[in-house]
Amino acid sequence: MRILVVEDDEMLLDGLTVGLGLGGFTVDSVSTCEDAHAALSAQRYDAVVLDLMLPDGSGLDVLETLRGARNATPVLLLTARDQVPDRIRGLDAGADDYVGKPFDLDELAARLRALVRRGAGRPTARLEWRGVVLDPAQLTSSHHGAALKLTRREFAVLRTLMERPAATVSRTALEEALYGWQEEVESNAVEVHVHHLRSKLGADFIKTVRGMGYRLAEEGA
Amino acid sequence: MNSIRGRLIAILIGTTGLVWLLAAAWIYLSTQAQVEHVLDARLTEAARMVNSLLTDHRIELAMAEGENGETAAPIFDMGQPYERQLSCQIWSLDGQLVGRSSGAPDTRLTDATQGFSEATIAGETWRVYTVENPRLGVRVMVGDSLHVRDRLVGDVIKGLLLPATIVLPVLAGMIWLSVRRGLAPLSEMAGTLSSRDANDLRPLPSAGMPAEVAPAVNALNGLFRRVDEARERERNFTAFAAHELKTPLAGLKTQAQIALASGDGAVQANALRQIATGVDRTARLARQLLDLASLETGDGPARSAREDISVAIGTAVAEMKPLAAARNVAIEVEHVGGQLRLEVETHRISPALRNLLENAVNHSPEGAHVRCRIHQNGGTVLVSVEDEGQGVTETELPRLTEKFFRGRNKSTTGSGLGLAIARTAVEQAGGELRLANRTPQGFVATLVLPV
Numbered sequence: 001m002r003i004l005v006v007e008d009d010e011m012l013l014d015g016l017t018v019g020l021g022l023g024g025f026t027v028d029s030v031s032t033c034e035d036a037h038a039a040l041s042a043q044r045y046d047a048v049v050l051d052l053m054l055p056d057g058s059g060l061d062v063l064e065t066l067r068g069a070r071n072a073t074p075v076l077l078l079t080a081r082d083q084v085p086d087r088i089r090g091l092d093a094g095a096d097d098y099v100g101k102p103f104d105l106d107e108l109a110a111r112l113r114a115l116v117r118r119g120a121g122r123p124t125a126r127l128e129w130r131g132v133v134l135d136p137a138q139l140t141s142s143h144h145g146a147a148l149k150l151t152r153r154e155f156a157v158l159r160t161l162m163e164r165p166a167a168t169v170s171r172t173a174l175e176e177a178l179y180g181w182q183e184e185v186e187s188n189a190v191e192v193h194v195h196h197l198r199s200k201l202g203a204d205f206i207k208t209v210r211g212m213g214y215r216l217a218e219e220g221a
Numbered sequence: 222m223n224s225i226r227g228r229l230i231a232i233l234i235g236t237t238g239l240v241w242l243l244a245a246a247w248i249y250l251s252t253q254a255q256v257e258h259v260l261d262a263r264l265t266e267a268a269r270m271v272n273s274l275l276t277d278h279r280i281e282l283a284m285a286e287g288e289n290g291e292t293a294a295p296i297f298d299m300g301q302p303y304e305r306q307l308s309c310q311i312w313s314l315d316g317q318l319v320g321r322s323s324g325a326p327d328t329r330l331t332d333a334t335q336g337f338s339e340a341t342i343a344g345e346t347w348r349v350y351t352v353e354n355p356r357l358g359v360r361v362m363v364g365d366s367l368h369v370r371d372r373l374v375g376d377v378i379k380g381l382l383l384p385a386t387i388v389l390p391v392l393a394g395m396i397w398l399s400v401r402r403g404l405a406p407l408s409e410m411a412g413t414l415s416s417r418d419a420n421d422l423r424p425l426p427s428a429g430m431p432a433e434v435a436p437a438v439n440a441l442n443g444l445f446r447r448v449d450e451a452r453e454r455e456r457n458f459t460a461f462a463a464h465e466l467k468t469p470l471a472g473l474k475t476q477a478q479i480a481l482a483s484g485d486g487a488v489q490a491n492a493l494r495q496i497a498t499g500v501d502r503t504a505r506l507a508r509q510l511l512d513l514a515s516l517e518t519g520d521g522p523a524r525s526a527r528e529d530i531s532v533a534i535g536t537a538v539a540e541m542k543p544l545a546a547a548r549n550v551a552i553e554v555e556h557v558g559g560q561l562r563l564e565v566e567t568h569r570i571s572p573a574l575r576n577l578l579e580n581a582v583n584h585s586p587e588g589a590h591v592r593c594r595i596h597q598n599g600g601t602v603l604v605s606v607e608d609e610g611q612g613v614t615e616t617e618l619p620r621l622t623e624k625f626f627r628g629r630n631k632s633t634t635g636s637g638l639g640l641a642i643a644r645t646a647v648e649q650a651g652g653e654l655r656l657a658n659r660t661p662q663g664f665v666a667t668l669v670l671p672v
Binding site for chain 1: 473488
């Protein structure tokens with residue numbers, strides 16, 4: 001789950017990047033409107049955390065540009081101005097959620113997961129496929145009731161695939177879901193994670209679609 | 222009671238009463254004079270009349286007693302209280318009482334031989350006019366009792382004062398009502414004000430107020446406006462400060478949660494480092510907010526303290542030394558054109574200098590120099606602080622002194638308040654703050670101070 005954090009306070013930006021990273025998100029961080037525009041036009045995000053007061057303008061401008069471009073990416077406004085009129089203005093401008101500072105990191109992560117889930121049209125937080133259950137909130141997984149031990153990256157690959165079970169996900173899309181800008185990506189990183197997942201779940205759990213990417217195998221296939 | 226109403230009523234009643242009394246006294250004196258004048262004229266007339274009757278032998282001396290006794294009464298009868306006012310005696314020149322009117326005393330009315338005189342007979346004072354008739358050898362004396370005269374004057378005054386005793390309370394009542402009515406706008410205003418709660422600073426209606434009350438109403442409304450503005454400033458400031466503290470607090474909390482949640486030592490160490498920096502920054506923000514608050518409310522400590530600009534710069538540079546040393550930045554002070562003297566207000570100039578120097582140091586690269594130059598230019602003293610940092614973009618330049626504005630090339634510890642403080646302080650000291658990029662690199666902030 002790749003998200004963009006737009007926040008001009010360095011300590012908070014660092015905190016959000018690290019903290020949400022610990023929560024299983026892949027985080028890109030920028031601190032100006034200009035960089036936010038650039039990031040949003042270059043990359044697809046599952047959600048955006050947006051501060052309102054930025055050095056070169058208001059976060060609401062970023063939001064309006066985003067919605068003006070018919071981009072429905074869920075946006076969570078994060079701001080010190082959290083009076084009711086501010087919240088109303090933000091939500092009416094196209095935001096999906098509004099969190100006042102200071103906030104609880106876990107709650108922020110939960111809200112982001114909820115936003116992404118709603119954006120994808122899924123009713124529940126838990127993901128299930130052929131006996132594998134993923135809980136993105138707890139970052140726990142099980143296979144036929146038995147606890148399944150996955151690394152953070154493996155969890156992210158599996159989650160990305162299980163979010164859209166019938167679809168084929170390209171290797172690039174998986175890389176983007178796994179690694180932020182700042183992170184080095186080994187050229188065969190995705191293959192390595194898929195290999196590990198197959199060894200834990202059975203070789204036929206993830207199918208390779210030659211030249212396209214990966215998808216989950218159908219029941220009984 | 223120290224009330225305008227009470228005083229007004231007392232003054233009005235007092236002066237009215239006094240005027241009345243003075244009028245009564247004046248009327249008393251003038252009536253007395255008039256009465257005396259008229260009655261003296263009558264005395265003279267009566268005496269001459271009797272004398273001429275005697276001369277013409279219309280009455281015989283022997284009959285004078287009877288004749289006068291009958292004629293005197295009708296002529297001078299002025300009603301019951303003043304009946305028998307006049308008494309007439311006719312004396313021979315050798316001292317024999319020849320005749321007298323009825324009611325006239327037997328004893329001689331006066332010893333005077335001619336003209337007006339006053340005499341007391343049996344406790345009663347008489348005013349007498351005497352005419353001498355040498356041909357008949359008699360003196361005619363006509364007198365009237367002063368007691369009666371006084372009663373006449375007294376009755377006039379009584380007639381004047383009696384209504385006054387009835388009218389005066391009525392007058393007092395009317396004065397009381399008028400004063401009350403006249404002062405109604407004041408009591409109305411007092412009523413409005415006393416029933417207000419502390420937050421109600423709406424202006425009082427000044428339309429229709431009497432000219433005497435209007436200045437007070439206007440002054441009050443002016444005070445209300447100023448208090449309201451001060452409170453609004455304070456409210457804005459508090460809200461602003463609270464908002465600005467929320468972001469570093471959010472950062473601190475997030476980093477603390479990371480430190481708690483992460484099992485990775487490196488991540489924890491980084492979070493704790495961030496927290497330490499964050500606390501420093503928040504503490505600095507709090508100090509700057511206090512500086513700004515004390516400048517804005519004009520409520521600074523040691524307001525009157527002044528010192529020489531060189532001393533102020535020396536102190537500010539000394540304060541900045543630890544920070545500069547930590548960043549390996551050298552601060553140089555340069556007096557262009559020799560040492561000059563200028564007394565400045567410590568509580569204004571010191572925060573300005575401190576913030577400019579702090580900005581310069583924070584934006585300097587490692588090993589760079591910060592120069593503080595002082596020189597005089599005509600009627601102004603210029604104190605400039607130059608750094609070798611990245612400067613700001615031209616679009617950011619006009620926004621630098623906005624509160625909480627932070628440009629792209631911001632330092633990690635900046636709050637966005639330093640230049641706002643410097644500008645507020647120097648403007649209060651009657652100067653201005655000039656900001657510019659330096660070529661080829663760096664930034665310069667200049668305090669322009671009037672000599």
